Amino acid sequence: MAIVAGIDLGGTAVNFTLRDSARGTFLIDALCEHPALSTHGPDVCLRQIATGLEIAALQAGVPVGDIAAIGLDTPGPASADGVLSAKGSTNFAHPAWAGFDLRGQLAERLQRPVVYLNDGNAAALWGHSAVFGSDGATSVSVIIGTGTGGGLVVDGRMVTGRNGFGGEVGHVLIPWRSIAGLEDIRPHCNCGRTGDLESLCSLTGIRQTLLPHFLPQYPAHPLHGVDLAAAATRVRGLADGGDAMAREIFRVQARALGLFFDQMVNLFDPDGFLIGGGALEASRGFRDWFVTEVRAGMPVQREEQVTRIELMPDGDTAGARGAALEAVRVFGL
């Protein structure tokens, strides 16, 4: 029996899944998490991963020795081969992480082959496989969180690109001035661009741009006087409850996404789109409204092009599942 592990390493937690590649089934249904302790540096964190993997094997009822290969995903920035940026990263702040060969070191620690994907790409691969199947479909995924991640699968293959930056959907520029109500703003992104998808369609975009823009238009709003970072995290809940300003902010995000999808329709003519991330951890009614607004933000397509828009399945385990699928493919298991 060939067992493949998917390991989704974040700043605070590491999430595991195990896949029986012969049967094509996952052996862990729910979230299987272990503390990552990434602030303690690579040594401690790698030990946490090894311990967590043993716990996952126990939970799945398989000997840890049966795990033949591993798919690993993390937030970036990192190279296509899993070397973290020398300039450091938000999720791996300890100085020893700078330039750390995470994929290579994990392979050595666990004595197994390891393949690497960034977390957006891994989630996109899982969503693609679950929704569009494995027969060479094309999809574009957008994960709306603190930033904007995602991935591009073309004819069934993940596009990672020459440097590992393929499918960086967040930094694609969009014509934001065509969104009603945004004519006078300049949405800056931390990457240095003005008016890319992440500058509007992320929690950071809410904090840096949309909340400071819309809040003054609602003088009696309860978020006045609340620290911006804390206020930004409350916008989704308020929008779900029907708050007018919060709905306006999410309408802008949906329209931005619609403009981005339109570009992708013309570039790839995909089978469909997937939307995931914390922004959509809300009621069914809110999610349906959001997708309707995305569609409303898209220019009319050619008659034969019907745009399919789906929500990312298994949001919190999508990364680990996608990483496992990549290991199955790369190592031919």
Ligand SMILES: [Zn+2]
């Ligand atoms: Zn950007």
